[in-house]
Amino acid sequence: MNNRRVFMDGIIFNNPTFVQVIGMCPTLAVSNSAVNGFGMGLAATAVLIGSNIVISMLRKATPDEIRIPIFIVVIATFVTIIEMIVQAFFTPLYEALGIFLPLIVVNCIILARAEAFAFKNSVFSSAVDGLSNGLGFTLALTILGVIRELFGAGSVFGKTVMWGSFEPMSIIVQPAGGFLVLGILLAIFSIFTAKKASV
Amino acid sequence: MRDIVKLGLILFIVTAVSAGALSITNDITKDIIEEKAIEANKAYMQEILPDAEDFNVMEGPGILSVKGVEEVYEALKGGETYAYVIKTKTKGYGGDVIILTGINVDGTIAGMRVSSQSETPNLGDRIAGEEFGSQFEGLSVERELKLNEDVDQVSGATVSSTAAIGGINASIELFNSVLR
Amino acid sequence: MSLFVIIISGILINNYVLSRILGICPFLGVSKQVETAFGMSMAVTFVMTLAGVITWLAQTYVLEKLGLGYMQTVTFILVIAALVQFVEMVIQKFSPTLYQSLGIYLPLITTNCAVLGVSILNIKEEFGLLETTVNSAASAIGFGLAIVLFAGIRERLELSNIPEAFKGFPIALFTASLMSLAFLGFAGLV
Numbered sequence: 131m132n133n134r135r136v137f138m139d140g141i142i143f144n145n146p147t148f149v150q151v152i153g154m155c156p157t158l159a160v161s162n163s164a165v166n167g168f169g170m171g172l173a174a175t176a177v178l179i180g181s182n183i184v185i186s187m188l189r190k191a192t193p194d195e196i197r198i199p200i201f202i203v204v205i206a207t208f209v210t211i212i213e214m215i216v217q218a219f220f221t222p223l224y225e226a227l228g229i230f231l232p233l234i235v236v237n238c239i240i241l242a243r244a245e246a247f248a249f250k251n252s253v254f255s256s257a258v259d260g261l262s263n264g265l266g267f268t269l270a271l272t273i274l275g276v277i278r279e280l281f282g283a284g285s286v287f288g289k290t291v292m293w294g295s296f297e298p299m300s301i302i303v304q305p306a307g308g309f310l311v312l313g314i315l316l317a318i319f320s321i322f323t324a325k326k327a328s329v
Numbered sequence: 330m331r332d333i334v335k336l337g338l339i340l341f342i343v344t345a346v347s348a349g350a351l352s353i354t355n356d357i358t359k360d361i362i363e364e365k366a367i368e369a370n371k372a373y374m375q376e377i378l379p380d381a382e383d384f385n386v387m388e389g390p391g392i393l394s395v396k397g398v399e400e401v402y403e404a405l406k407g408g409e410t411y412a413y414v415i416k417t418k419t420k421g422y423g424g425d426v427i428i429l430t431g432i433n434v435d436g437t438i439a440g441m442r443v444s445s446q447s448e449t450p451n452l453g454d455r456i457a458g459e460e461f462g463s464q465f466e467g468l469s470v471e472r473e474l475k476l477n478e479d480v481d482q483v484s485g486a487t488v489s490s491t492a493a494i495g496g497i498n499a500s501i502e503l504f505n506s507v508l509r
Numbered sequence: 510m511s512l513f514v515i516i517i518s519g520i521l522i523n524n525y526v527l528s529r530i531l532g533i534c535p536f537l538g539v540s541k542q543v544e545t546a547f548g549m550s551m552a553v554t555f556v557m558t559l560a561g562v563i564t565w566l567a568q569t570y571v572l573e574k575l576g577l578g579y580m581q582t583v584t585f586i587l588v589i590a591a592l593v594q595f596v597e598m599v600i601q602k603f604s605p606t607l608y609q610s611l612g613i614y615l616p617l618i619t620t621n622c623a624v625l626g627v628s629i630l631n632i633k634e635e636f637g638l639l640e641t642t643v644n645s646a647a648s649a650i651g652f653g654l655a656i657v658l659f660a661g662i663r664e665r666l667e668l669s670n671i672p673e674a675f676k677g678f679p680i681a682l683f684t685a686s687l688m689s690l691a692f693l694g695f696a697g698l699v
Contacts, residue, residue, distance in 0.1 A: 188343075193336055193339060196336050200340065203340075203347050204343070207347040210354075214354050214358040215358065218365070219361070221362075283451040298451055300449060300451065303449060304449060
């Protein structure tokens with residue numbers, strides 16, 4: 131497959147969050163601020179690239195029967211490495227993401243990419259696929275994070291942007307707000323795709 | 330049967346390589362993580378007690394006897410202990426709230442800093458702000474502090490405020506029962 | 510913490526789906542009908558309680574003893590995957606009827622983040638074995654409660670006239686949002 135096509139697929143046409151609607155737990159849980167969403171996205175991207183590359187390298191040596199356990203071990207290893215790096219060098223982010231950092235292991239996006247792409251394609255294509263899906267995920271989380279932080283806290287990436295008398299709607303940064311904002315975004319997305327289909 | 334052995338062996342090798350990679354990363358990052366944690370504490374402690382020349386970790390029986398107390402430091406000035414800093418961990422709305430409370434030997438609170446929390450942004454996380462934290466400065470530790478009596482809570486964030494004052498009260502209890 | 514508080518907190522206050530946001534994939538995916546939602550919640554309760562206990566034992570008696578704390582994530586996810594496989598085989602062998610009703614949900618549970626989530630949280634909260642067991646079961650029941658209630662609402666939504674753009678995930682997410690708001694009311698309970 132054409133690598134440019136692979137790249138665009140992951141970010142837009144087959145965006146993990148807006149099109150495939152998978153990996154919802156971190157999407158909803160850590161998108162309460164732009165920084166958290168962005169940080170989580172990058173951490174997941176790093177894991178995705180690493181696991182896609184290794185799984186693609188091992189694909190000839192991996193027996194079909196135990197491919198899932200092997201995927202899981204590879205993914206869990208990368209998750210733990212990223213977790214330690216984030217803890218050592220980005221301590222505030224580590225504390226903000228909390229339990230959702232180790233939970234990248236069970237992020238369906240990563241296992242799905244391993245199974246659907248890396249196990250069948252070359253190392254380079256798999257790396258591109260990991261990068262693009264990771265960036266698509268990061269994009270979605272950052273958009274959600276910016277919107278929720280803007281309305282829920284009146285700021286973007288920690289900088290206050292709303293006027294002085296703006297009273298933040300704190301419900302937006304809570305779980306209920308996460309469901310709500312994602313619902314609205316998906317509805318808008320489906321309006322656009324529906325229009326395209328009818329034209 | 331041979332298949333199972335072969336599959337098991339492959340899985341074992343993959344896991345062993347993974348364990349090796351993790352142990353190397355762990356070795357590299359472990360010291361940095363520890364150093365950062367101590368450094369972060371030191372920065373907060375220096376903010377609470379600007380006069381302190383040195384901080385020592387306190388150890389011994391009873392030091393961690395109060396629930397929630399994680400670490401205790403003594404602050405030295407001119408070779409003498411003039412205050413204590415007590416690190417506590419309590420449950421907030423979004424997770425653990427870690428607080429450093431400075432208590433002077435004369436029984437007044439020197440100050441408090443929230444060193445780690447994951448409360449709701451712009452609501453519960455205001456317990457880490459100046460407005461809430463500065464209320465504690467100079468209060469006596471004769472008795473337990475009460476929310477909305479000795480200090481005002483962060484409005485709309487009762488759980489976070491309760492967690493914060495709970496940590497400070499644990500420090501007070503430790504000071505009165507052990508350190509004093 | 511008393512066991513009662515753990516139970517109330519696991520089911521209502523810190524509901525895994527609606528307040529901690531764990532296990533959203535099955536929550537959205539397997540909630541079109543009350544019956545399947547109930548089957549899923551049963552399977553999850555069973556696996557989650559068992560997984561909580563076994564990972565606690567692995568952490569306490571293996572990882573901590575050997576100083577291998579950094580292998581936690583790898584070990585836990587392998588234990589959970591193996592456990593799910595094992596439970597599937599046992600149920601298939603001994604109770605084909607139960608297998609027919611639960612079997613299809615079992616493979617999905619490995620990637621249910623609520624299961625790994627409860628295992629990690631038990632360790633983080635420094636629970637003992639009894640507390641771990643109770644907390645795992647209570648959290649799983651909380652998950653079940655949320656998904657069954659949600660499925661009940663979605664069944665009714667099927668019959669109502671929803672604008673085209675809101676069909677499917679958007680309306681489901683709005684419903685979840687309102688449920689999460691309602692569960693927020695439990696926050697001051699303990």
